[in-house]
Amino acid sequence: MAPMDQVQRIPVTEAFIDIYDPAICLNRCVNKPCTYFCPTQVYQWWDNQIAIDQERCVECGASVMGCPYGNIDWRYPPGGTGVVIKHG
Numbered sequence: 001m002a003p004m005d006q007v008q009r010i011p012v013t014e015a016f017i018d019i020y021d022p023a024i025c026l027n028r029c030v031n032k033p034c035t036y037f038c039p040t041q042v043y044q045w046w047d048n049q050i051a052i053d054q055e056r057c058v059e060c061g062a063s064v065m066g067c068p069y070g071n072i073d074w075r076y077p078p079g080g081t082g083v084v085i086k087h088g
Protein backbone atom coordinates (compact mmCIF):
# COMPACT_ATOMS: atom_id res chain seq x y z
CA MET A 1 0.00 0.00 0.00
CA ALA A 2 1.27 3.45 -0.92
CA PRO A 3 2.18 5.86 1.88
CA MET A 4 -0.28 8.73 2.12
CA ASP A 5 2.19 11.27 0.72
CA GLN A 6 2.11 9.28 -2.53
CA VAL A 7 -1.68 9.49 -2.79
CA GLN A 8 -3.28 12.59 -4.25
CA ARG A 9 -6.85 13.50 -5.05
CA ILE A 10 -7.39 15.66 -8.13
CA PRO A 11 -10.78 17.43 -7.93
CA VAL A 12 -13.41 15.96 -10.26
CA THR A 13 -15.73 18.44 -11.97
CA GLU A 14 -17.96 15.96 -13.85
CA ALA A 15 -20.36 13.37 -12.51
CA PHE A 16 -18.91 9.88 -12.79
CA ILE A 17 -21.45 8.00 -10.71
CA ASP A 18 -25.14 7.73 -11.58
CA ILE A 19 -28.15 5.49 -11.00
CA TYR A 20 -29.63 3.93 -14.14
CA ASP A 21 -33.18 3.59 -12.79
CA PRO A 22 -34.06 5.24 -9.47
CA ALA A 23 -37.44 3.45 -9.50
CA ILE A 24 -35.61 0.14 -8.95
CA CYS A 25 -34.03 1.56 -5.81
CA LEU A 26 -37.38 2.75 -4.52
CA ASN A 27 -39.62 -0.15 -5.48
CA ARG A 28 -37.54 -3.30 -5.75
CA CYS A 29 -34.37 -3.00 -3.67
CA VAL A 30 -35.44 -3.81 -0.13
CA ASN A 31 -32.29 -3.43 1.93
CA LYS A 32 -30.44 -0.76 -0.12
CA PRO A 33 -27.12 -2.61 0.21
CA CYS A 34 -25.15 0.17 -1.48
CA THR A 35 -25.65 2.19 1.70
CA TYR A 36 -23.42 -0.28 3.54
CA PHE A 37 -21.20 -2.10 1.01
CA CYS A 38 -19.53 1.14 -0.04
CA PRO A 39 -16.62 1.58 2.38
CA THR A 40 -16.72 5.38 2.18
CA GLN A 41 -20.51 5.87 2.22
CA VAL A 42 -20.87 7.40 -1.20
CA TYR A 43 -24.50 6.18 -1.28
CA GLN A 44 -27.04 7.33 1.26
CA TRP A 45 -30.80 6.92 1.36
CA TRP A 46 -32.60 10.25 1.81
CA ASP A 47 -36.20 11.20 1.03
CA ASN A 48 -36.91 7.90 -0.71
CA GLN A 49 -34.01 8.16 -3.10
CA ILE A 50 -30.31 7.43 -3.31
CA ALA A 51 -28.11 10.44 -2.71
CA ILE A 52 -24.64 10.19 -4.25
CA ASP A 53 -21.66 11.97 -2.73
CA GLN A 54 -19.00 11.17 -5.31
CA GLU A 55 -16.39 13.30 -3.55
CA ARG A 56 -16.14 10.46 -1.03
CA CYS A 57 -15.31 7.85 -3.69
CA VAL A 58 -11.93 6.12 -3.41
CA GLU A 59 -12.48 4.22 -6.69
CA CYS A 60 -12.45 0.75 -5.15
CA GLY A 61 -15.04 -0.61 -7.60
CA ALA A 62 -17.41 -2.03 -4.97
CA SER A 63 -20.34 -0.29 -6.67
CA VAL A 64 -19.95 -2.29 -9.84
CA MET A 65 -19.96 -5.60 -7.98
CA GLY A 66 -22.31 -4.89 -5.09
CA CYS A 67 -25.59 -3.63 -6.49
CA PRO A 68 -27.89 -6.65 -6.89
CA TYR A 69 -29.68 -4.95 -9.81
CA GLY A 70 -26.62 -3.66 -11.66
CA ASN A 71 -28.20 -0.26 -11.23
CA ILE A 72 -25.10 1.81 -10.55
CA ASP A 73 -23.37 3.49 -13.47
CA TRP A 74 -19.85 3.89 -12.11
CA ARG A 75 -16.85 4.88 -14.20
CA TYR A 76 -13.39 6.11 -13.35
CA PRO A 77 -13.28 9.91 -13.10
CA PRO A 78 -12.41 11.51 -16.46
CA GLY A 79 -9.10 12.93 -17.57
CA GLY A 80 -6.81 11.67 -14.85
CA THR A 81 -8.80 13.29 -12.05
CA GLY A 82 -9.80 11.58 -8.82
CA VAL A 83 -7.45 9.37 -6.84
CA VAL A 84 -3.90 9.44 -8.18
CA ILE A 85 -1.05 7.35 -6.78
CA LYS A 86 2.47 8.52 -7.51
CA HIS A 87 5.01 5.75 -7.91
CA GLY A 88 8.66 6.25 -7.06
Ligand code: SF4
Binds near residue numbers: 019029034066071
Ligand atom coordinates in the same frame (compact mmCIF):
# COMPACT_ATOMS: atom_id res chain seq x y z
S1 SF4 B 1 -28.08 -1.39 -4.16
FE1 SF4 B 1 -28.50 -0.74 -6.28
S2 SF4 B 1 -30.73 -0.98 -6.59
FE2 SF4 B 1 -30.31 -1.06 -4.36
S3 SF4 B 1 -30.64 1.05 -3.66
FE3 SF4 B 1 -28.44 0.84 -4.12
S4 SF4 B 1 -28.21 1.50 -6.27
FE4 SF4 B 1 -30.40 1.13 -5.90
